[in-house]
Amino acid sequence: MNTTLSANVATSQQRKSYYDRIAEESMTPLWEVLGALVPQQPRSPAVAHAWSYAQVRAKVLEAGSLISAAEAERRVLILENPALRGQSSITQALYAGLQLILPGEVAPAHRHTQSALRLVLDGAGAYTAVDGERTTMRRGDFIITPAWTWHDHGNPGNEPVVWLDGLDIPIVRFLDAGFAEKSDSEYQAVTRPEGDALARYGSNMLPVDFQQQPSDPTKVFVYPWERTLSTLHALKAGSPDPHFGHKQRYVNPATGRSPMPTMAAFAQLIPAGFETQPYRCTDGTVYVCLSGSAEAHIEGQTFRLEENDVLVVPSWHSQQFCALTEAVLFSYSDRPVQQALGLWREQRS
Ligand code: GTQ
Numbered sequence: 483m484n485t486t487l488s489a490n491v492a493t494s495q496q497r498k499s500y501y502d503r504i505a506e507e508s509m510t511p512l513w514e515v516l517g518a519l520v521p522q523q524p525r526s527p528a529v530a531h532a533w534s535y536a537q538v539r540a541k542v543l544e545a546g547s548l549i550s551a552a553e554a555e556r557r558v559l560i561l562e563n564p565a566l567r568g569q570s571s572i573t574q575a576l577y578a579g580l581q582l583i584l585p586g587e588v589a590p591a592h593r594h595t596q597s598a599l600r601l602v603l604d605g606a607g608a609y610t611a612v613d614g615e616r617t618t619m620r621r622g623d624f625i626i627t628p629a630w631t632w633h634d635h636g637n638p639g640n641e642p643v644v645w646l647d648g649l650d651i652p653i654v655r656f657l658d659a660g661f662a663e664k665s666d667s668e669y670q671a672v673t674r675p676e677g678d679a680l681a682r683y684g685s686n687m688l689p690v691d692f693q694q695q696p697s698d699p700t701k702v703f704v705y706p707w708e709r710t711l712s713t714l715h716a717l718k719a720g721s722p723d724p725h726f727g728h729k730q731r732y733v734n735p736a737t738g739r740s741p742m743p744t745m746a747a748f749a750q751l752i753p754a755g756f757e758t759q760p761y762r763c764t765d766g767t768v769y770v771c772l773s774g775s776a777e778a779h780i781e782g783q784t785f786r787l788e789e790n791d792v793l794v795v796p797s798w799h800s801q802q803f804c805a806l807t808e809a810v811l812f813s814y815s816d817r818p819v820q821q822a823l824g825l826w827r828e829q830r831s
Pocket of ligand 1: 556558578579581594598647649
């Protein structure tokens with residue numbers, strides 16, 4: 483009883499000096515931080531933000547005169563969430579960057595436990611090689627390099643090529659599970675003809691004895707823009723979903739799951755003039771406007787999106803898109819991680 487009484491009358495000065503004394507033992511009181519530790523709903527420290535490609539393009543190309551792809555290993559400008567500067571993160575869980583490769587350059591072969599996706603934005607003639615196969619990078623192509631697969635990039639063409647890199651770097655860093663290795667040779671030997679993986683694994687058929695575990699990444703490492711676009715155009719015959727327009731998720735065709743275990747990717751077509759209903763979800767999402775133009779209303783802020791612009795929408799931020807002209811949006815998020823852990827939630831209003 484006495485204890486209760488004295489606790490009630492403890493002054494903030496007495497508490498403070500107590501906190502100082504327990505700090506000597508590397509302890510701290512939960513009651514001062516409980517609300518922040520166990521919030522009633524997500525309160526992401528990240529903010530919504532958009533990068534205008536037209537505005538940053540010249541600065542990306544300028545990096546080409548400052549450092550070679552070989553010296554940089556990966557010549558990339560990281561897109562940092564303005565509220566997470568210094569953390570190389572676009573959301574708490576995800577990384578994004580703009581990678582530049584000039585004609586004649588090679589980004590040397592390496593592999594790492596981080597999974598990577600590429601979305602080709604600008605220029606033509608570069609390739610990404612994964613597991614002995616090269617794929618020509620064309621605008622809008624969605625290309626993946628799953629965890630621990632050897633990959634290198636080269637540009638035998640005659641234009642600078644820029645693509646968006648999306649990686650799960652913050653997730654792997656959070657778990658302290660990152661390994662990386664450089665190859666002895668600059669680029670990996672080509673052992674399979676271009677189109678091999680897509681024919682074998684991405685044509686509604688699989689090799690007769692092929693099996694994968696649910697968490698295995700897809701062997702299809704390129705999802706060509708041409709196919710994505712013709713799918714989305716075919717869907718226009720039906721009515722658009724009120725919250726998404728015509729939205730599809732990219733899958734590992736052998737499992738129906740996301741192409742890689744840590745990141746989901748999506749493509750959606752929003753008809754001209756169509757306005758999606760308010761929606762939010764717990765997976766912080768990176769959008770890229772691949773064609774057309776749209777307005778994004780994110781938690782009361784408006785962003786105008788033109789071709790190649792990148793928009794980040796943090797967890798549980800209300801989102802609404804209005805297509806000014808018919809717009810195609812690519813997006814990626816950490817949804818499969820949240821789903822595997824039973825954490826993912828969405829809300830449609
Ligand atoms: O292409 O492997 O933007 O390892 C960051 C880290 C790209 C890559 C990035 C990477 C890569």
